[in-house]
Amino acid sequence: MEAEQIVGALMTPKGRGDPYPLYAAARELGPVRRVKDLPMHLCTGYAEINAVLRDNAFGKLEFDRLPEEWRSLIAEDGAMESFSRSVLEMNPPNHRRVRSLMSSAFTQRRVAGLEPAIVRMTEGLLDELAALGEGGRPVDFMENFAFRLPVNVICELLGVPEEDRYRFRPLAHDLTFVLELTENFDDFGPADAAAVQLRAYFTELAERRRAEPQDDLVSALVQVNDAHDGRLSDAELLGNLLLLLVAGFETTTNLLGNGLYLGFEHPEVLDLVRKGEISVAAYVEEVLRHDSPVQLTSRIAVSEDARIGGHHVPPGEQVMLLIGAANRDPARFENPDVFDPTRSDNVPLSFGAGIHYCLGQGLARLEGKIAFEMLLERFPVMELAAQPERRDRLVLRGYQTLPITVSSAA
Numbered sequence: 261m262e263a264e265q266i267v268g269a270l271m272t273p274k275g276r277g278d279p280y281p282l283y284a285a286a287r288e289l290g291p292v293r294r295v296k297d298l299p300m301h302l303c304t305g306y307a308e309i310n311a312v313l314r315d316n317a318f319g320k321l322e323f324d325r326l327p328e329e330w331r332s333l334i335a336e337d338g339a340m341e342s343f344s345r346s347v348l349e350m351n352p353p354n355h356r357r358v359r360s361l362m363s364s365a366f367t368q369r370r371v372a373g374l375e376p377a378i379v380r381m382t383e384g385l386l387d388e389l390a391a392l393g394e395g396g397r398p399v400d401f402m403e404n405f406a407f408r409l410p411v412n413v414i415c416e417l418l419g420v421p422e423e424d425r426y427r428f429r430p431l432a433h434d435l436t437f438v439l440e441l442t443e444n445f446d447d448f449g450p451a452d453a454a455a456v457q458l459r460a461y462f463t464e465l466a467e468r469r470r471a472e473p474q475d476d477l478v479s480a481l482v483q484v485n486d487a488h489d490g491r492l493s494d495a496e497l498l499g500n501l502l503l504l505l506v507a508g509f510e511t512t513t514n515l516l517g518n519g520l521y522l523g524f525e526h527p528e529v530l531d532l533v534r535k536g537e538i539s540v541a542a543y544v545e546e547v548l549r550h551d552s553p554v555q556l557t558s559r560i561a562v563s564e565d566a567r568i569g570g571h572h573v574p575p576g577e578q579v580m581l582l583i584g585a586a587n588r589d590p591a592r593f594e595n596p597d598v599f600d601p602t603r604s605d606n607v608p609l610s611f612g613a614g615i616h617y618c619l620g621q622g623l624a625r626l627e628g629k630i631a632f633e634m635l636l637e638r639f640p641v642m643e644l645a646a647q648p649e650r651r652d653r654l655v656l657r658g659y660q661t662l663p664i665t666v667s668s669a670a
């Protein structure tokens with residue numbers, strides 16, 4: 261298969277459903293390959309992707325640098341523009357300025373301090389799961405646990421009131437469609453509509469916190485915005501609040517769902533985790549590697565001499581970085597298709613690398629650890645109640661539904 265056929269196939273429901281054979285086909289072409297007739301390069305190698313993410317010859321396609329004819333296609337205040345005003349889509353020096361404002365909320369100490377709250381929330385959700393699943397009634401793990409835990413955690417940090425939290429699942433799902441590979445900006449209608457709703461919500465919440473500040477992230481960012489000293493513009497305030505909300509739960513929801521499903525596929529591994537012979541942290545790390553919640557990101561060459569090894573990428577051309585492929589690169593991982601939490605030196609690229617390295621990785625890992633520890637302890641028996649349904653997404657990979665039965669009796 262040629263690179264352009266692989267890109268085409270990754271944009272079909274079948275390719276999104278199981279991209280791993282396509283990654284393997286891409287790897288046959290070498291760790292990096294130009295896509296014919298497109299200003300695009302496909303990168304599958306672990307070492308190569310790791311290097312590009314850390315190389316300032318590559319950067320993001322910043323909104324203000326987009327060609328005018330593209331910008332005119334992008335809805336004003338829509339999803340693309342929102343993301344583009346966030347730290348995720350910025351290059352230095354703007355990136356440094358905004359990231360430093362946000363990092364103080366995610367220091368190791370701050371994250372560790374959240375542990376008791378995460379344990380408390382998990383306990384509450386497990387009680388609800390037990391009640392819903394009483395007598396062997398099937399319950400949807402995605403809706404009732406995998407979504408609820410991370411959305412509560414990030415909303416607690418941001419300062420979003422409890423009664424507002426559960427409305428965000430469909431909105432985030434629509435919004436994050438802009439991260440997908442698509443040939444057609446017309447597909448962004450629902451994403452833009454979600455952005456409008458979320459921006460209205462956060463504009464109103466920011467107003468409330470402006471009037472009455474609390475000890476939360478929205479209040480902290482509003483104060484920086486109010487200083488009017490160039491550290492955080494109005495558009496950046498909203499763009500980053502939206503990013504934090506969706507980055508804070510969509511991915512972690514998928515980590516929990518992908519992780520539980522892998523447990524059903526590998527009951528012998530789950531038994532070893534229950535017995536304490538495999539640590540939950542190692543299990544979470546292997547879930548991240550084997551079925552990464554974020555499958556790809558991209559960069560463009562921002563310098564004349566952007567190179568990946570000997571491969572030259574002309575300025576303005578895009579490199580599609582297949583994280584899901586890097587995590588299964590046989591040059592980096594032995595038997596990469598095998599799910600094996602006991603593998604040594606397991607450092608997947610699921611949280612990226614370099615200046616955009618995931619700000620929430622410590623929090624996501626902590627949530628994963630607490631969730632699986634407490635789930636396994638609370639329910640000695642968990643079974644798949646029906647075939648799960650995958651989300652029809654490539655970039656943010658996870659399940660829409662995962663029906664299970666739970667039992668507290670061993």
Ligand code: HEM
Binds near residue numbers: 347557612619624
């Ligand atoms: C399993 C869960 C998660 C995964 C797999 C994940 C993955 C990633 C990846 C791959 C990137 C880098 C994207 C790139 O280089 O283009 C990233 C960036 C980011 N993530 Fe996460 N993430 C997760 C959880 C979280 C959480 C819980 C939060 C917030 C509480 C968060 C906030 C962010 C932010 C703000 C960025 C942008 C950082 C920057 O551009 O400097 N993520 N994440």
